[in-house]
Amino acid sequence: MIITLKDGTQREFEKGMTVYEIAKSISERLAKEAVGGKFNGKVVELNTKIEEDGKLEILTFDDEEGKKIYWHTSSHILAQAVKRLFKDVKLAIGPAIDNGFYYDFDTERPFTTEDFEAIEQEMNRIIKEDYKLERFVLPKDEAIKLMKEKDEPYKVELIEEIPEGEEISFYKQGEFTDLCAGPHLMSTGMVKTIKLLSVAGAYWKGDEKNKMLQRIYGISFPKKSMLDQYLHMLEEAKKRDHRKLGKELDLFSIHPEGPGFPFFHPKGMIIRNILEDFWRKEHIKHGYQEIKTPIILNEELWRRSGHWDHYKENMYFTEIDGETYAIKPMNCPGAMLVYKSTMHSYRDLPLRLCELGLVHRHELSGVLHGLMRVRSFTQDDAHLFMTPEQVEDEILGVINLVDYFYKIFGFEYFVELSTRPENSMGSDEDWELATNALISALNRVNLPYKVNEGDGAFYGPKIDFHLKDSIGRTWQCGTIQLDFQMPERFELEYIGPDGEKHRPIMLHRVIYGSIERFIGILTEHFAGAFPTWLAPVQVRVLPISDKHYAYAQNVYGRLLENDIRAELDDRNEKIGYKIREAQLQKIPYMLIVGDKEVEQGTVSLRSRKEGDLGAISLNEFIEKILKEIATKAL
Secondary structure (H helix, E strand, O other): OEEEOOOOOEEEOOOOOEHHHHHHHHOHHHHHHEEEEEEOOEEEOOOOEOOOOEEEEEEEOOOHHHHHHHHHHHHHHHHHHHHHHOOOOEEOOOOEEOOEEEEEEEOOOOOOHHHHHHHHHHHHHHHHHOOEOEEEEOOHHHHHHHHHHOOOHHHHHHHHOOOOOOOOEEEEEOOEEEEOOOOOOOEHHHOOEEEEEEEEEEEHHHOOOOOEEEEEEEEEEOOHHHHHHHHHHHHHHHHHOHHHHHHHOOOEEOOOOOOOOOEEOHHHHHHHHHHHHHHHHHHHHOOOEEOOOOOEEEHHHHHHHOHHHHHHHHOEEEEEOOEEEEEOOOOHHHHHHHHHOOOEEHHHOOEEEEEEEEEEOOOOHHHOEOOOEOOEEEEEEEEEEEOHHHHHHHHHHHHHHHHHHHHHOOOEEEEEEEOOOOOOOOOHHHHHHHHHHHHHHHHHOOOOEEEEOOOOEOOEOEEEEEEEOOOOOEEEEEEEEEEOHHHHHOOOOEEOOOOOEEOOEEEEEEEEEEHHHHHHHHHHHOOOOOOOOOOOOOEEEEEOOHHHHHHHHHHHHHHHHOOOOEEEOOOOOOHHHHHHHHHHOOOOEEEEEOHHHHHHOEEEEEEOOOEEEEEEEHHHHHHHHHHHHHOOOO
């Protein structure tokens, strides 16, 4: 058989060779690092026999699909260890996730950190025992019988929900058997180093009406050095946690009176206003017009937009004058009505309407997380209405604008193209046109991308931008969504050059994503030490004693005159204490004034980054900091 490898080369192999055998014939090292394969686009196990010509990619831990195989097997090792130690525990589900794996267990006894130590020891024993993972398939009635015999009610429920005729597969390792579609590693011994991280409550099937289970999270790697590096990153992430820093720096708070609804404090509002002002200025430069649409709109609108059928469970409702209204979860239907309020000519297009729109979405209380996962947030939305000929150029314009924004904050990013989901609306032809337009635009700017099958919005495919922060974590923020459906549902029109009515095409897009979440990401990215242009307080003036207050007041006044955000610390405290306080507040600059500074008309400059910089004239400092602010230096 002829096999095309990842680099495009073609090689001949004997029919019936396994993925592992093919990897070994290419390179001993590749075989050692291999965790699975991808044959003709489908992820398969190393022991899968290849019987026909096709394209084969050998997957290692460096590949996303490879990590998923590795971590999925690790979750089975976790479940086997727990069942050995705690016989009465019932198994729920145990998938691989973006960073590791988890398994959900039903047990009346809460897991403790002491249990973690025992479970990890048992997991390492299972790894040493190097059990083969053996896949087998059963008919539905036999599968149910097997899980009933093992007293696993959650597995029985899952099997009962599998449609008739669909394959029901299990994996066996030693004495342990689990319902699973796979794929997996060939044996437990291929997992080299493993660590349990935390335990949390999780409702069965994510439904708060169901029983609360215990979810144990873990991580595993092929090398101990990779685990050490990951654990170091977690420690660093704890220090940078925006919830902790938000409290210490007095940026925001969340109260039991409004779970998931953030309260921004004065310093947090400074950052927010800077981000919004910057956003407005750049959008005006790029031909956008700002609008504002209502927070509450009636049921009929949400039925027309498709949100009622596709998003109802995430929406909040109220009643006005005997009719049902919804608090908007998205801004797009409002933008449709603004467009529709005027008859447009093709000369008006592209029309770029932007909105900092407050939206509300119902999130389960268990997933709420500081500013990262909230129930009310402001999206930096824009809706672009255009002719078919303008589509690609408009997508390019958005890609370039997104790139400019992220570089300002020092973010690297990567791109995913998400295609049609199962729960979608519109014709195959429209989806194909929309997807091809996004691909063409990405190719024109030579922007590498990964395809994320089936993860598009219900009304169209999308490009997602994933930011990489200073400790290597990724965050999905910006998105570009091409939409042929909503202009159709709202019967939007423009008059073409032929004098006839035509349907515009629409682009949804965000750059920050959510202002709240973006502030959370920035807080962690900069560890609270915001660059000077973003810092809520840019300078703190520190007089050494009360006899220097008058001069310090003059310095403080000069800073305010130049629109520099400053504070004057005139407390009767020692200068060392004042400096430490300013450092804890992560203020970019301190201006210390004592006898020498008063006499010479200077200030003693201390930088958050560089420490003590010595004496400098106030004019020179003002010139220096204004340049730093204007250039948005990081």
